[in-house]
Amino acid sequence: MLTLPNDFPATVDGLVDEAMQIEGWTTPRELRFLALLAACPTTTGAVLEIGSYRGRSTTLLARANQLVSSNAIVAVDHLLQAGAYEAFQETMRTADVEHLVEFYRMMSWELASDWDRPLRLLWIDANHSYDSTHRDLTSFAPCLADGAMVAIDDVLNRFEGSLRVFLEDILLSPHFGAAGVCGSIGWAQFHADSRDARPYHREKLKLYRKLSPLVPLVAFDCYPSGWDKLRYRLLRSRVPRRMPAFSDWMLHVCGPFSKRPGSFYGFPRDRQG
Template structure:
């Protein structure tokens, strides 16, 4: 299946010539030093979405970890006077790292020169949302990938304007994220899927048409393939996953 790429809106593209944006190249060079699962093509989607916003825009990121995506968003927002609120609970566990991960994030933001643009909020998404009152211009969801957490994260879309966008990572890859999208986006009367780059889905706050629902359903075979690959990897059958076009020991993202 050919993956569709959302078309960025006009604006915020200074430094772009012949399809090359040196600002993005610099931002991704900084971000690529940071461990994480965001690919270059997915980082470009974040960059384009943030760069297309009006001056002084406010973006919310759910799930920052060490800051791979945070740096890309903040560097884009820095060109138009925007700001980023980065929300992460920094759970104290071997997987998430707790306070030590937060320290790494802050150091990475400082090294990338974006500390003044990013407000790091140490809280669970639901806690932060319960006391949130201002509008936002773009939402990036990359938090915990179970159904319940993703569903709660999608409630942040209430703070987006008509035409505002929500970008979701691990869509049509994670079972939890995909099942949440199936129940909260596919039948929705106010959210529509407009594209996908790998497992990064772009959702827009606007009334969906039938074509949007078919576009969503067209992603499901790719999701089934990814679930099969995950099962095979856990069974130690990497040689089989290669026949399905998957390279490497990590889950599809």
């Protein structure tokens, strides 16, 4: 049975407020969901962020992880642009989270080539091209612990790579079980034994059917315009992407009902989102 730290619903508001002071694109709803993933371990292992920019999600993940673990999170970003590394360091210093983040200034695949630690949470928010996103997922996938969570940003923000990798490598993979979208984050739980993911197949296919019509509108990295833009918006509006109630999410992922899902996808209420 999963548990959350005491007072998490109150704590999370402060974490999101703090992160929103930092430059970035991750929205409050998405930050709230990331905090849930970090503060509610579904297995043991490291938390890895690919793509930090100024440190918005880094700070939030570090603080949420600290509620349940004494280990630092790991973050990687090449931060090639002039002043980017200094700005990131300044965020870490100002937020006083330097000791909570093991940071690697390099390309994600450079880190992957030496990586051998089990992961409990893999957060991918780097280059959203198909090749890069696919590489980020597949190069760290061998280290996913049984029950680990994977979250990919911008599956609903007109990026071909994030959307296709979520559809093809996650929703169509027999090794991923519980899955959904929150804001623009596509998330799913990894199972080493694909039989554990089987009860979620129908639910994943339902989500696949909602998301896949978006692919032709963003394929070849085109940005929909005119009628296609309207069509994209209409199709996107049919994808359930609310913040789930914490307790419902926990029950769905690993709780007593996890072997017979069906109540979570398209969940009608939005008590905490």
